Amino acid sequence: MALALNTKRGMVTAALVAPAVAWLFIFLVLPFIAMLVFSVGERAPEGGYQPAFTFAQFANLPARSAAFWNTLVLAPVGSLVCLVVAYPVAYYLAVRASPRYRLLLVSLVVVPFWTSLLVRTYAWMYLLGSRGIPHLLDMIGFEDVRILNTPGAVLLGIVYGYLPLMIMPIYVSLEKLDRRLLEASADLGAKPVSTFFSVTLPLSLPGVMTGLALVTILLLGEYLIPQLLGGGKVFFIGNALVDLFLQSRNWPFGSAIAVTLVVVVVFVLLIAMRIAWKIAGTRQVDLV
Amino acid sequence: MISASTNDIEFRSVSKSYGAVTAVSDINLQVPKGAFVALLGPSGCGKTTCLRMIGGFEQPTTGEVLINGQPMNGVPAYRRPVNMVFQQYALFPHFDVEQNVSYGLRQARPRINAREISRRANEALEMVRLGGFGKRRIHEMSGGQQQRVALARALVNKPSVLLLDEPLAALDKKLRTAMQIELQTLQRELGITFVLVTHDQEEALSMSDLVCVMNAGRIVQLAAPRDVYDHPTDFFVADFVGKTNRIAATVEADGSTLRLADGSALSIPGRSALKPGSAILALRPEAISLHRQNGSASGKFSGIVTHRIFLGSSAEYSIAVEGLGDFLVTADRSDLADGELVEPNERVVLNFDPSAAHIFPA
């Protein structure tokens, strides 16, 4: 009887999980296997892939070392800047905002997601171009300010584009934060600043780590924002991949880079989880 | 900390409203130094608001709260010489036990050196019998242990007043009783003022030496536990503190005779004249004696046992009295002639000493 029940329950579980597993298998595992196979192949003379077994593509990775380097700098720096901007917003939403307006304000954070990042980034091109913000600066006496196609514009675009992804997990962890812990801290003599650094910040770290991991991982694959707001002068892994797949059609080399990127992402995730566990002192940390 | 002969807490005409809702109105209260006072009342009576105004988590709308004779209006929580044991303890989950306990010491300015902090934290842990648990994580501690960590965390700062917000609510009954004794002992040893908020009258009566019964944002009675129980100022207190039977009655013109709903008259001797009109006769269950109805027994009322709760040495009976409704009676087994329990559906007679009754205007 119990066995029958268990079997039945197991089958229900299997039925519920099956679509997700099938989805992951078809859209994640299979493509990854294809990518692995491609990465040990050779580029056909006219481009594309021809079967082979060689690690030449991996040996050639240094040819894109600049792209790797730029990306590995951009991703953490970009997500840290994102964090610095996002935290106060999340804090305000979760702790300070009146509960009456909280939902409205939180949805305002998410609203930009209803429009494609591409279109919004295009809008920034006009805002940062000489007829946009520089024009306004010109009117108040700052002449010939160039913003578009500078690293600053790329950073701005990144912060703008990924801010909601950073705000939301931090907001969630701050919202879950037991207010009595803050009162307890004040009760024990901690000034607000001290309370923030001793209690609020450490307890919101799971959210912070989630946000950092999320944004860093997405930034590792970013190519659109540097392309559009950076004038294509800064070259990231994402841009290298686009060129290799859509322009020079060197699929095996592109695959080798993609495989390497996946390895880097997994590595970043592991480090992030380690840190989060260490800080939270428990293994019950939901990272992504 | 602050030395003052007036080391106590004082509420001067304190009111607190949230928008249109008044939580507390016109509270005047003085807590003598070293007292163990319990704020007792049903939920929503304003007792927690009062505690939070002492702690500095709420500011009075009007009036003033004083600690050690110092007005506290506008003084933030972190500058008040009081500490609090929070409901469900509010321990910091990311710190270990010792870090929790030493938290207050680490906030002190000028800074206290690390060795001293550690020494005092462990001393506080010893005090609550948790020596050696310093490196444990909070989630590894049981409910009772967490309770004691919270206590140590609050006491390590040597506050002049310790605030306790329903500190025992999350514990099982046995542990609760043990902690009641422990808290009482601790308070006597330390000699500091304890302000306890509770909705549990038993807890208030057993631990405190001053009970402040609150209802609907006001103080209805402030007295020693025994006085509150024996001489409730109104029916609310009588009913909330302990159990009571409510019997509707009318005071006759003579000011000493009560007419009950079943038409019987009851003479209440030895009291100042009662105000004629409708009244409530309040009778504690243990003030009523119970006898099996047989030929000889006579009593004021007679009824049938409808329900019995066995409590070991005693039992609680529900008795349906004709014309007067249900009565609750507590009777020790030894009080009954044969030492046996009365069974449901048995007919019984009830007696009581009229001087033990409380009569309140309805």
Added chain:
Amino acid sequence: MSKSYKENAPISVEQLTNELMRLKRGSVTRRHFLGVTGLGLASAVLAHETSLFSTPAFAEDLGKQMSIATWPNYHDPATFEAFTAATGVAVEVNVFGSNEEMLAKLQAGGTGWDLFVPTNYTISTYVKLGLIDPLDMAKVPNYNASTETARFTAEGVVDGTTYAVPKNWGTTGIALNSTKIKTPVTSWKDFFQVAQGEADGRVMVHDYQLTTIGNALVSLGYSFNSVKPEELAKAEELLIKVKPHLYAINSDYQPGMRAGDAWMTMCWTNDGAQLNRDVPEIKFVLGKDGGEIWSDFYAIPKSAANKPAGYALLNYLMDPANAVKEHIANGAPTTDSRVLSLLPKEVTSNTIVYPPEAELTPLEFGAAVTLTDPARAEVMARFKSA
């Protein structure tokens, strides 16, 4: 590479919204936009409403549906509507950002295209890979080889067999803002010098190795199509030297030029004509030292599902009466003298669209190997990541 993108009006705040809405709808106007986003697969079905009553007077059954792969805004939508009205065949239009994408898609199979528009230097590759059919010219009676310019038909013929017929041609020149740049620019040599001098921080090159490396090679006196390592090394050196002075590496140069952020850019014929039309101070010049001339072709994939309809549409488009409307709509120069004679004077007299023959002499057609050479791809990657 084909590059006729009916550009937007000058960028103004009012029109920004309009433009964004167009982008959002997927009627994307820029090759670059597509290339960058991979949105090149966006397709639009035009003229879906087939007439129930028109009985097509064709010998073969043309079916109800066909598909064409082409460049964004490269056609007059009315052409397809008219074709549908005449034949009952609905035309699905797939737009692409690059030849490479088209090639990749066709190579992967299952496209369902019955007609597509490859650029000259890709045709031999398609033939080599066996992806396109020789054209049965009997089914394209409207095509007349004798009225075509031989230069533009040549690459459609591989080993004596006609695989593709030309749609239109164009050049890759220099667009520059004459109010900002006073130094005369008449060659690619000038282009790269001014980029490091007077127009420092104001010059754009394509995010496309064929033209960017090709023009750098030309400025150094080498062939546009060179794949010689030592020549490529020189070109790379030049590009990396110029890079810090560039405004952007971006094939989407119209907005920057129109806004005045960029003063000079590598530019395809149609963009040059449009920029000059809307902002007269933007001039379009061809390099005296050389550069690219190109033509786009029509070809039929071997895998076409509905070849009869593909031929029918091709023949329809080769009719000068239809072709002239196409040319007025997209503005690219025609290869067919019959069409040229039908075009209005103001079109044919535009020297950006129809430059004097002498200016075309130094230009080179891109070669197949220029596009597929891995060494050039690596030079481009090093230039962009420098």
